[in-house]
Amino acid sequence: MNVDLDTAKEGLAVLQQYGGQAAAAAGSLLAGLASPFQLFEGGWGLNLLFFGVLGLLAYSLVVLAPRQ
Incomplete structure (x- = not known):
């Protein structure tokens, strides 16, 4: 299996962006669920x-x- 290094880097960059967005959404959800108890x-x-x-x-x- 031959994978071009540039293609792999682009794919990882997109994956990292989606991971960051998912982490931000999870943090917002947790803050929203916990805010009534603050x-x-x-x-x-x-x-x-x-x-x-x-x-x-x-x-x-x-x-x-x-x-x-």
Whole structure:
């Protein structure tokens, strides 16, 4: 199988362009799906802390409280 080097480079350049566009689309999709859960500006740390505490509160009310 003989493949011309210039043809292979052109094909890889197009493939790289499509890969970059797919990565950008996936990043936009992820940001769009996660944006409703971003309550606090300035990063994910405070948001994760808030939802972690909220999860522990829900666990204590739903699972632990009926046992008492």
